[in-house]
Amino acid sequence: MNLFVRSALxxxxxxxxxxxxxxxEDESTSFRGETTVNVVEVPVRVIDKRTxxxxxxxxxxxxxxxxxxxxxxxxxxxxxxxxxxxAVEIADFDPSSPVAASQDIRTRTxxxxxxxxxxxxxxxxxxxxxxxxRSAYQGGVPDGQNISLVAFNGELETLADRTDERxxxxxxxxxxxxxxxxxxxxxxxxxxxLIDTEVSPERDQAYYERxxxxxxxxxDLEKKTRRVGDAAIxxxxxxxxxDGRRVMVLFTPGQPRTDWVPEYSTVxxxxxxxxxxxxxxxxxxxxxxxxxxxxxxxxxxxxxxVNFGSDVEVxxxxxxxxxxDQGSVFRAENDIGVESPEANPAGSAFDPGQETQxxxxxxxxTRRSMMILASTATGGDALFxxxxxxxxxxxNMDLGHHYSVAYVADHSGDGESYSIKVRVPNHPHYRLDYxxxxxxxxxxxxxxxxxxxxxxxxxxANPLGVRVELGEADSRFRLGAAGSKxxxxxxxxxxxxxxxxxxxxxxxYWSKLWITLxxxxxxxxxxxxxxxxxxxxxxxDRYREAVAKGYFSYHTGVEIEGGEQKVFVGIQEELSGxxxxxxxxxxx
Numbered sequence: 001m002n003l004f005v006r007s008a009l010x011x012x013x014x015x016x017x018x019x020x021x022x023x024x025e026d027e028s029t030s031f032r033g034e035t036t037v038n039v040v041e042v043p044v045r046v047i048d049k050r051t052x053x054x055x056x057x058x059x060x061x062x063x064x065x066x067x068x069x070x071x072x073x074x075x076x077x078x079x080x081x082x083x084x085x086x087a088v089e090i091a092d093f094d095p096s097s098p099v100a101a102s103q104d105i106r107t108r109t110x111x112x113x114x115x116x117x118x119x120x121x122x123x124x125x126x127x128x129x130x131x132x133x134r135s136a137y138q139g140g141v142p143d144g145q146n147i148s149l150v151a152f153n154g155e156l157e158t159l160a161d162r163t164d165e166r167x168x169x170x171x172x173x174x175x176x177x178x179x180x181x182x183x184x185x186x187x188x189x190x191x192x193x194l195i196d197t198e199v200s201p202e203r204d205q206a207y208y209e210r211x212x213x214x215x216x217x218x219x220d221l222e223k224k225t226r227r228v229g230d231a232a233i234x235x236x237x238x239x240x241x242x243d244g245r246r247v248m249v250l251f252t253p254g255q256p257r258t259d260w261v262p263e264y265s266t267v268x269x270x271x272x273x274x275x276x277x278x279x280x281x282x283x284x285x286x287x288x289x290x291x292x293x294x295x296x297x298x299x300x301x302x303x304x305x306v307n308f309g310s311d312v313e314v315x316x317x318x319x320x321x322x323x324x325d326q327g328s329v330f331r332a333e334n335d336i337g338v339e340s341p342e343a344n345p346a347g348s349a350f351d352p353g354q355e356t357q358x359x360x361x362x363x364x365x366t367r368r369s370m371m372i373l374a375s376t377a378t379g380g381d382a383l384f385x386x387x388x389x390x391x392x393x394x395x396n397m398d399l400g401h402h403y404s405v406a407y408v409a410d411h412s413g414d415g416e417s418y419s420i421k422v423r424v425p426n427h428p429h430y431r432l433d434y435x436x437x438x439x440x441x442x443x444x445x446x447x448x449x450x451x452x453x454x455x456x457x458x459x460x461a462n463p464l465g466v467r468v469e470l471g472e473a474d475s476r477f478r479l480g481a482a483g484s485k486x487x488x489x490x491x492x493x494x495x496x497x498x499x500x501x502x503x504x505x506x507x508x509y510w511s512k513l514w515i516t517l518x519x520x521x522x523x524x525x526x527x528x529x530x531x532x533x534x535x536x537x538x539x540x541d542r543y544r545e546a547v548a549k550g551y552f553s554y555h556t557g558v559e560i561e562g563g564e565q566k567v568f569v570g571i572q573e574e575l576s577g578x579x580x581x582x583x584x585x586x587x588x
Contacts, residue, residue, distance in 0.1 A: 110245050251299045
């Protein structure tokens with residue numbers, strides 16, 4: 001976890017679960033024999049490159065699907081398209097499939113989520129987004145679509161929630177038009193004094209001033225962009241439970257505006273100081289979309305462009321290819337034309353004698369490339385437009401026809417990455433768009449994502465009746481960071497057995513909890529998630545006594561940075577799906 005852009009939360013105390021009736025309960029009491037069928041569905045769009053038109057009429061026999069290079073039997077297959085009267089047509093669906101119950105796409109809709117990033121976007125971008133969406137839906141919502149509209153300007157707000165009603169969408173767009181944009185506040189800028197500081201390649205005071213200034217720029221870019229990435233991931237997690245094909249359209253410039261870009265000298269390249277700071281974030285967004293079954297489209301209507309003179313064209317580490325490398329679950333593409341320092345011999349376009357190089361166009365190319373790669377890795381696309389209505393029409397056209405190809409994986413929840421490749425043999429003139437990989441996440445991780453999403457969307461409920469008791473905080477200064485301290489806080493959770501839904505299994509009553517913690521600082525920076533799966537059992541002969549007056553006790557602890565911090569504690573019961581969310585505020 002990068003503490004420069006992340007709020008720090010570390011679960012520091014060994015997780016201990018006890019019961020006032022079943023002392024020394026051990027996780028080995030969890031039951032075995034539960035099986036999960038891991039059906040991997042891959043929406044595939046097939047385009048004839050000669051005509052640009054969708055290819056219709058293919059059957060399951062025309063397709064091959066491979067996971068990590070190993071061919072997989074196709075368990076489910078269907079062709080879906082929208083006819084002229086907007087009716088959803090289905091072809092070649094096999095209801096006798098052993099996994100048809102979990103893949104019954106005949107009843108599915110398209111769950112289309114629009115997330116408008118007003119945190120980095122300015123008013124012009126917001127108004128373009130509102131006008132374009134209004135134009136696209138003025139005539140109504142296509143049959144088979146549920147529309148959600150979410151705004152993020154530092155906080156997440158749902159303006160329309162899974163509706164197919166035209167008037168509800170237009171009312172939500174009216175409301176969006178009044179939500180304040182914060183793009184101008186997020187602009188990265190420097191004073192004239194700093195900009196005009198003499199730059200020298202020598203290791204003198206000017207060198208260190210310039211290097212610190214450049215690091216500040218890249219750090220601000222990462223911190224502000226990550227806020228939007230966290231919002232995108234939370235939004236997908238919130239709508240991931242919806243049935244149907246899941247699609248998110250993210251309206252964002254992808255990075256804050258800037259009135260200045262770093263200047264680097266030869267010594268910076270030699271020391272590998274130049275690196276695009278948020279390539280990992282776009283990689284993470286693409287992974288999350290693939291894991292949660294979302295096709296991701298990114299629309300940049302903001303007009304953000306970085307274009308300065310004397311821009312460097314070569315001599316910079318190609319972070320795009322490195323982030324989406326051949327070992328990744330994504331297709332490796334490098335369309336920014338940037339070579340690594342090792343690939344630049346003396347006398348190349350990069351002149352070692354030139355004192356400084358401006359990175360404006362490199363930032364612009366890399367920003368666009370990362371957005372393209374993140375979206376296409378999920379089967380979507382990145383669109384850079386002024387007319388948002390055309391972008392929405394293009395997305396709807398993409399969704400007008402696709403094939404659903406599914407297979408049953410021989411693993412479930414192992415946390416490993418898997419690549420996906422779909423082919424239509426003997427048709428090299430066909431282009432296939434689909435998600436190219438996923439991580440088979442454990443159930444605890446998926447549950448943690450859902451709970452974090454609920455917390456960030458403002459949920460604050462306690463149907464499980466959880467009591468939170470805080471122990472005495474232990475403050476200490478952090479070594480190596482003068483003036484910075486961390487605070488260790490014991491947390492004791494008590495959950496009444498009477499509130500838990502438990503089932504009889506042999507000589508025990510059984511339930512399972514998912515416990516999630518994360519923190520957020522005053523600036524909105526979030527920590528990584530800490531998620532834990534916790535079985536709960538009670539001896540059958542003591543169950544009534546436990547329900548009458550007992551509670552399940554769970555001890556943990558968190559370590560957070562000093563200053564204002566909010567720690568979110570979430571507990572979800574697996575059997576009922578009920579979730580208790582408790583935000584705890586600290587000012588240390």
